[in-house]
Amino acid sequence: MRISRVVLPALLVVGLATPAQAVQPRNNPPQEPSSGFTVSGSQLVWRSPAPLPVGDSAVEFWDGDRMLGRARPSADHRTFTLTATSAVNPRELSVRSSGRRLDASEPLRPMQSKPPATPPAALPAAPADPGKPGPFRTASGEYTLDSVKLPEYPQPVEMQANVIAPVGAPGKRPVALLLHGRHSVCYKPGEPDSGPFVWPCPAGTKSIPSYRGYLQAQQLLASQGYVTVSISANGINAQDGATADQGAQGRSSLVRQHLAKWADWAGAGRGTAPDVVQNAPVPDMSNVLLMGHSRGGEGVNRAAMDSLTPPPGDTGYNGPVLWNIRGTLLIGPTIFGHDPVPDVPSATILPGCDGDVSDLQGQMFVDATRGVSRGAALHSALYVVGANHNFFNTEWTPGQAEAPAQDDFWSQDPDAVCTPGTPTRLTAAQQQNVGATYIAAAAQVFVGGDQRVLPLLDGSGVSAPSAAPARVLSHAIGGARGSFVTPSQATTTSGKAQLCRIVTPDTASACAEQQGFRSQTHYVRLWGVDDDPDRFAVKLSGAGTIHPERPVSLAGARNLALRLVVPPNSTGNEFDVAVTDVHGRKATLGSVSLDGLPSTDRTSTQWAQEVRVPLPPRGIDLRQVAALDLTPTSGPGEAVLIDAHGWAPGLPDPRPVSLPRIDLGELSVQEGDSGTRTYEVPVKVTGNGTGAVRLFLSNDDREVTTKLETIRPGQQSIKFPVDVTGNTRWSFDQSKQLLAKAVRGTVVGRYTGGLTVLNDDPEPVLTVAPANAETEEGGVLKWTVTSSAVADSALTRSGALSPEVQGQELSTVDVDPQWFKEHSPEDPLPARPLSEVRLWLSLSVEPGRLTTEFTIPTVADQEVEPTESVRVKMSAWPPSGNSLDFTGTVTDKK
Incomplete structure (x- = not known):
């Protein structure tokens, strides 16, 4: 079975993740493998050494830099399970929550500066204190x-x-x-x-x-x-x-x-x-x-x-x-x-x-x-x-x-x-x-x-x-504010101001460097979306000018309000602020000063603080303001401008209205043995009015394509066709995930949906030859695993070594040290039977192939020993797949 650009976790319609994630290149040094994973085909199970505290952020499984999905907790909150349709590498699996790792220690990048020794002075008191008890x-x-x-x-x-x-x-x-x-x-x-x-x-x-x-x-x-x-x-x-x-x-x-x-x-x-x-x-x-x-x-x-x-x-x-x-x-x-x-x-x-x-x-x-x-x-x-x-x-x-x-x-x-x-x-x-x-x-x-x-x-x-x-x-x-600079694709900049992307894998155009797997505050991403075309800000590395798409009226506003992110732990950040009208007349509004938030490598402090400067009553045409100038005068000279607004006192009536609402649905279909069929992912529109919604569709390479859909009065659905091509090759059930977010004049209720294509082909049988592999010390135990038919998903087996062997069992020092390190978190010393240590053993016959090899390299020593043996037992998920049971013997070198 082949589906156009589809290989996704089968439970994604059940398990979306929090958007606390960042993409890292695959050439990073490998992390220590998790000590609690079991990998059986599409079933991933992680068991924590102790119950995890029940919290609100999601427990996520990762395969290297790829998010697999949210795991379901067991009743004791120690075992977490996820079903995924793509093969994973046990050495790159990790468990995370809001970007932090749960299954192993992970070094954090140190901050470039330390937080101040004493907190800053208290802010002035508000005109009224809502914390005072009332009269009743x-x-x-x-x-x-x-x-x-x-x-x-x-x-x-x-x-x-x-x-x-x-x-x-x-x-x-x-x-x-x-x-x-x-x-x-x-x-x-x-x-x-x-x-x-x-x-x-x-x-x-x-x-x-x-x-x-x-x-x-x-x-x-x-x-x-x-x-x-x-x-x-x-x-x-x-x-x-x-x-x-x-x-x-x-x-x-x-x-x-x-x-x-x-x-x-x-x-x-x-x-x-x-x-x-x-x-x-x-x-x-x-x-x-x-x-x-x-x-x-x-x-x-x-x-x-x-x-x-x-x-x-x-x-x-x-x-x-x-x-x-x-x-x-x-x-x-x-x-x-x-x-x-x-x-x-x-x-x-x-x-x-x-x-x-x-x-x-x-x-x-x-x-x-x-x-x-x-x-x-x-x-x-x-x-x-x-x-x-x-x-x-x-x-x-x-x-x-x-x-x-x-x-x-x-x-x-x-x-x-x-x-x-x-x-x-x-x-x-x-x-x-x-x-x-x-x-x-x-x-x-x-x-x-x-x-x-x-x-x-x-x-x-x-x-x-x-x-x-x-x-x-x-x-x-919101409130009594009026938008002035809301960075978008149409915003232009000059000098040391650069239009930047809030969510993008491109570091050159990104507003902020991601901290490992963590995104935070303004940079949090919708799960599965690492390139959002709607989210922009302006990055400053010195004096710069920002031009909104068209001139903006600030008439009636008292102040210009800026939301600025400055480096954490920094002090004395000062910026001169000026605006220019369409006639070229420039007004210097004053300067703003702010300190970075106290921060360590464990906190989320890339957060914009609001600062304001008064607008002049005369001198420029506030009805047609065309540019904003920001000039650092002290401090690091770096900042990210989230947006700028004309501010006025007061709070208007928000007058809530019922906007058109989008809810995504799910559809399950049979694969079929031949031909291509077109199905529509259910996307329901209720209410009445005009607006726009952005849809993100994930494909089999974890790439995301996006579409901006306009909503018109009376519209009841959005057509989203997906082609499914049937064949007679086995695969896991396949899913294509759809996400939605409101862009203009809409709200989104059920934000996740998609299409699941149910496999209707028998799973191939795996066989192992030889049933008992043999080698001398220093040689390699080698088995060939053969599938009875080509499949469209990896045929994976995983398991461990059994102590049920003939004679003496192979020990931790009888195998190649590098092989042992790659398959176990434990130390090979002191020597002990391999079945007594935690080992991650798995094999996969990749899609489109019929065979794979499984090997255990051994080392030679000077001791005279009897024949030593290993017995490998591997199971499959789903249970319809056959289990494997094979052995190997190692003799002294002649």
Whole structure:
């Protein structure tokens, strides 16, 4: 069977990876092979020496510089499995999460400079402090309803929540719903480790109450007049590894199930509501804030999307939308699909010492909204120096949690920024103050419309005293801004300014050098896409000029706001800023100064800080500004300009609208024995309007072709034909993967889909000759493996040596040392039988070939020894393939 340009992991429709990856050339020195892999045909299994902490970033399998996909966890979170359709090299397999290696130690590139010994001075205080408690007393309680059945989730998911509400607050009150992220779900009291990763929790264990981890934030919001609801999602966490989007749709459906209950309890169904709900003020469902932590952040983003643009088909909630989501606050979120909601305001906390979602991919909740819709909704990023991932939730914090918990920041050696006790690292209590304060800030701005709090979110460079001593830096797009320089293919530059590509394998045109396998913040990539034609910035190495595609009006703006990335740990970076109008009149606006973020080789600090300069009231034509000049005056003179905007105070009504929505589907077809058939990958369009979406299609060489598709009013689908040519040669099932991202006037729900072609040919049989190979010491044991027919996929067998031999077994010092090193992580000394050490043994008959050889080279010694033997046992995956069992004998040299 041959399919046009298709060889992909068969579970890619189930396993997309986080975009924390960078391509490295194959001529890099080989890494030490992983000590826990089993390779059997298309089945890759890795077993960790100890259970991995359950987190939100995905566990990924790599073959050298090639990402294979996301692995499914076992119940004990030690064994991870992926099915792939292409042969892999066991010596180049690795396990990674957000770019960092999990299965072996890996040296990190040292930073060129060290972080400053003392933190910089505190930022000035904002006009209002949202962390101050409000005037209301609070009351709390919980409710548990019947579990709900969601598509793709075998076990029902719990409907459980903690409610904290104001006492004596008049009228209907706004609602804040909070959703925790992915964490362990069960524990056994008295034991130091988390329990099984299954749902429901088995007898003898208890459910981990992650939903009770935001009590401080709930108490603060309730005192300010909000009805707060923190919901449990353990049933999602334990089952989302088998879903295409890692649980985003399931979490959205769970959120909407709760909102539907609250909408009913706000009206006719109030008399049937749980006691804690009836004792709370009547909720105002037209004013809802959603907070999501980790994968919960991606979940509430999808809930906001699904509330504006209902998803097609059955997603677990298909009822009416009787609520209005005013904004979202996201803490260390995942965004596997790069699919934010452009018209719903958001604020995203990026923890500077995040050891889980360490690439800080949540930055895409800001950057990926740029230019998609009208731009009236504010999208803010909040970089919290010294905060880790877990401690925003007290139930994930050692010393506060009911169940076992740990610091997620990963560092075997002391880290100058993130090790507890360093000047920059926050304590758990300090970090939780930050979380509560900025959740309240988002509520007061997005729901309450309090513009005194807006400077905390919009890049104005101020702080909240309640969050002290934390240093929280903000930048934003949208709101009252107007675009000036949004780098694109049409942007031109001169001098030492260079238009650069944010996602590209070409180092010459790249905006930033990738740090090994890690991409981060602005440079995070959509999985499988290493060349994105829509993402540009401007790299500065000295004085330069940037020309937007056409002259831009900055009339009505008060300041020019720039988002600039400067080298981490650098100090005293200063740039003069000037603009020129279409008549050639130039105005020097002033200078900006900024220091790089404190950084080590384990942090993600290539993050843009917002700086502003005032625009002149006269002297140039602000209605037709044609160029931006940036001139370094001190510091390294290097920077990356992400974008520039005309800034004005205030926050316009975002007026969310239902944009056309794109959802990708999956199609499975039989291969057939001959001829070429054309199939269409399902791409559904719902809603009405015009826009554009970019589709990425992967081929068999892992290359990606891309297409920009225009959406027209009334369009219900996008035609995406794929040719499949049948034959009578066996292969694995083949998949062609399709990814989608919004470009203009659209939103993307289900962002991954594709075509799977099911093999319908019998698998060839492998035979080995001779059954028993013979050689003298110093010679090579050699077997020829022959296939009964040519195949279109590699026929792979893997296994180990068996102790069931005739006579004495070959030892670790009887084989060539280089061969041993290539096949085992252990030391050959002291000498011991080969079957007692960990060996990676595999062979493959490559596509289009009938034979391969398997060899074991031996060494000669001076000892007189009896005949020594080896026995090789290899199995196949899928199980339909036959196993191999063959032997070899080595005699003394005559």
